[in-house]
Amino acid sequence: MSVRVVARIRPLLKNELDKDVIVTVDSAEEGRAPNLVKIPSPKNAAEEFTFAFNSVYDQQTSQEELFSAEVAPHLKALFQGLDLTFFAYGVTGTGKTHTMRGGLKLAERGVIPRLLSGVFRRGKKIAKDTNGETTVDVALSYYEIYNDKVFDLLEPPEKRTPAGLPLREKDGKTIVVGLSERSCQDLKDFETLYIEANTNRVTAATKLNAHSSRSHAILRVTVTQTTGDMVLSSTASAIDLAGSEDNRRTDNGKERLVESAAINKSLFVLSQCIDAISRGDKRIPYRESKMTRILSLGQNNGITIMILNLAPMRSYHLDTLSSLNVSSRAKRIEVREIENEVVFKMQPPRTTSNLMSGRQALRPLTNAHNVHTGLAAKEKAAAAAASAGDKPAKAFSVYTDRAKPPARAAITSNTAQPRRSTSTVKRPSDSASGTERPSKLAKPTHTSLSRPQAQPQPETLSISAAQIEAMVERKVSEILASRAAAQPAPPSEPSQTEPSSINDEVARRLEALERRIETSESDSKSEGLRFLLQARQAKERGDDEGALFCYESALPFFPGQAKLLGKIERLTEKLAAKQAGSCAAEPEPTRDAERVRKSKSRKEKRDAGSEHDGSFHGSDADADEESFVDRPRKQSRKQAGRQPAAVSALPDSDGPPTPRTQHLLSIVNSRDVAQIKALHGFGAKKARDLVDFLELKDDYRDLNNDIQTLAQLRMVPGMGGRTVERAYAGLAGV
Ligand SMILES: Nc1ncnc2c1ncn2[C@@H]1O[C@H](COP(=O)(O)OP(=O)(O)OP(=O)(O)O)[C@@H](O)[C@H]1O
Structure with missing residues (x-):
């Protein structure tokens, strides 16, 4: 599914005149809702440019109309496990903050308060429809990117460090390290938090906007639905980007100019990313600004909607053309719509006497990158575990020797493989008859979520649940002990009593546990x-x-x-x-x-x-x-003794780089964990460490931080000659 791009034209402000309006709205087909924006050529007024969007909203469009048409229809998808991203883009003073935040009066409330209102309402309905079997928790995080630094808006400004919060890529997602998350019970709770947090956001008066946002603000709402031991989390991100500004028009002073440069640079990188994606380039310059790293346009799964805000007057002519150009290209960006996975909450351990009586089927753990258990859910899980037993809860499932009803199998198959929506899956807003996705938790399919009944013993089951549990316990102790000794974890060796034929499933689960x-x-x-x-x-x-x-x-x-x-x-x-x-x-x-x-x-x-x-x-x-x-x-x-042998297997570092060296370095510099992991001698951890190292370098400097030679690669912490030699040797065919 492509990014949905809609344009909204703001009404004239007090001091603006009708005669200066140059942006008009039209429809591609008569009788249909508007989807075209028209603007004259700056060089020749008789010539007109037309830009097509998924939808266009004119000056008269109310906050309610925009929300009902563009946001409300996606609430259902959010509760079905899809992540939503809404972001407002446009020149300064075109109505982005008005669209996202809006005013305090009921009718003027923007997308964000309306979204939260919808989330709470739907959450309550789900709890009611399921007689309280499903609970819905909402948690918020809110931060800004100011001068390319990330600051938590839910924390008071005096707690900020000059460098801001670091970013980190984890399992394909960009996360803000140290960001706070607050649980929110109802709309009132949200409003208190949101209003207070907005006072922490950097705004200032500029010539073009009396309350100009000097930062990009990102609100992330995590919705967590819990039914029994199953947890489904999804996030809605609402992003109010700072507006690009032409400093010839702003009369900005020094401080505003610095901010403006940071804003314009990040928006320029965003437009470069959009161009690169729509051209099908291999390298997308996400990393060149924190905003594009976080937005990860085209990389994130779920539904993405870009709201282009426009001012209709001539004074914005060139800026309007530029944002029309960028945003109309954004329509070509494809986004994968992948629902988040159901996660099984940690189960308190059972006594040996009932070990075999109520086990749930062993199923692959969900993909970590699709798991966002919100704060509220975590607190809840901890409370449940505390009330259920005194031993720490475990984050893994165990085998069952009981039956598994077919309905359950349908759900667990979802956890095994992220479900990629086919092109037949429509957004709810696309058509009234759009295909309905059954909710994993909210639908009244709770009989399918109940404990499994009798089922023939799987053939692959060669050891008992108790043995597996003991193995896992042992493994955990091994890892913790080895870490306490500050030494690398020893390779897991099967003990005397362990059956030699641990099946792959168990091995995978142990690995996942270790990683976690x-x-x-x-x-x-x-x-x-x-x-x-x-x-x-x-x-x-x-x-x-x-x-x-x-x-x-x-x-x-x-x-x-x-x-x-x-x-x-x-x-x-x-x-x-x-x-x-x-x-x-x-x-x-x-x-x-x-x-x-x-x-x-x-x-x-x-x-x-x-x-x-x-x-x-x-x-x-x-x-x-x-x-x-x-x-x-x-x-x-x-390795001192071995070093010469390792190095001698590599090409002469003084000579020009061989094609194999270039290939190896291009993989390393791609910063793509999947590609690096595939190198000979690299595991997931080493690959991630290397990418982290490069990202840290990227964060600190504007210069090219790519690794240029094999000697440099050897100097990276955790690499060493042998690793580089093995990776190099593994590319022998190049
Ligand atoms: N749809 C609208 N209806 C009424 N007033 C609007 C609308 N859109 C924008 N405005 C008004 O226009 C002015 C500028 O809007 P806003 O501050 O939202 O712009 P912005 O794009 O967020 O600017 P910046 O990038 O500088 O933060 C505000 O006074 C706002 O109230």
Whole structure:
């Protein structure tokens, strides 16, 4: 399904005149709703350009009409597990905020409050229709991208760090690390939160708009439906983009100009992404701005609707043409409509006596990337687990020796494979007779969700449920123990008592479990450690600004960490002194230059364990930074004897890159986890670490951060000569 693009033309404001109107609305077919926008050529008024959209709304369109036509019909899909994205795009002062947020009066409320109202209403209806068997929880997160930095709008501004919140790609989705999420009971709750959060958003008066948004604002509403142990989550994202502005018309001062440059740059990247996607390019420049990374146009699954806001007057002529051009190309972007998966909530452990009596069928865990259990659901699950038993709940299913009714099979097949909607699936708004998708949870099919009845024992079942559970327990303990010892997890070896023929299903589940534990425990910390690593590298290069930036970025991961705070303070003072010119008397520049020149020899010394800068030890964060930085060093020491053999298998680093080198580097630089994972010797974790590393580099610099040589690739933390050699050897056919 393509991105749906609709245009909305705002009415004239008080000081605007009818005679200046140049944008008109028309319909491709007589008697049909308008879908064309017409505008004269700026060079020749007799010539007219026409742009076609999925729908066009004229100056008289009310907030209610727009919502009923474009948003309300998708609420059903949201509750069926599809993610929705609405975003308002257009020049400054064209009505984006009016469309998304609107006014305080009932009739002036925009898409966002109406969406929430619809969500709560539908949630209540579902709970009522199912006699409370299905509960619906709503949680919000709200953030802005200001000057290409992400700030949580649900947190007070004084809690912001200068670097903002980091982004991270996880299982194909961009997530904001450290973003808060608030549970919302009803519309009143939402309004209190939303109004307060909007006061945190950066707006300012410009010549073109008295309340101009200086940031892109992203509201994410997570709807979580819970029926028994089944959880279905989906999100609706409503995005109010900042408007592009022509600074020749704005008379912006310095601060506004900086904001404006950031806004225009991100919107320019968005238009480049749209162009690249519609041309079918292989490389889409998403990564060049945080807004495009988050919007991930054409990458996200679900329903995407772009609302192009237009001002009808001549004074906007060129800007209007430009946004008409960009948005009409956006129609060509295809979006996969994939419903999110039903997740089975963690089950409290049973006693041995009833182990075999009520087990649910073993089914593949859902794709992690389609799982967004909202805060509310998580709290609920935790509360349920706490009231049901005292042992920690498990995040896996077990085998059953009982029957599985066919209806259940239909649901579980959905969890095994993301369902891709076929072209016959219509948006509810496309046609009144549009194909109805049965809701996974909300439909009255609860008999199909009840515990399975008797079923013949599967042939593949070679070990008992208790044994599997014991194996999983053991595996978890192994992982935790090995992590506690700060050593790489040992490869799982079957114990004496384990049957040798663990079927693939069990192996897959163990792997998924391992990954999940690893992810949940180490994600945020390793993110912080990476910042510390980057900071140290920046310091070694003599890049104090860069180092300060990285230390500040690491702070949210190690809040209140004294040594880290000390480092930030010292660097801040040093930079301030430099700026004030007071450092001229000090030999700082010489020391910096010396540091850069000596960085290589220091690195060698460190490798030999003879130097330690004395910082970051004596606490968790410190120790971890050291261990993180040490990891490649230890590896290189261990492999010192083998290194020449590994390196000798690679081409001469002084010569021009061979086609195989180029191919390997192009895969690495694609930052595509799937492609990198397919390299010889790479696993999912190594691939993700490499992409994370490149992304961090991308985040810090505007320069080209691609890896240029195999030697550089070897220097990436966690790589090493052997990994590079194996990946290179694996491309022998190139
Ligand atoms: N459909 C509409 N009906 C009535 N007034 C409107 C409409 N659309 C926009 N306006 C008014 O136009 C002005 C500019 O609108 P708004 O602030 O929403 O623009 P914007 O595109 O969000 O601008 P920026 O990008 O600078 O934030 C506001 O005074 C708003 O009330």
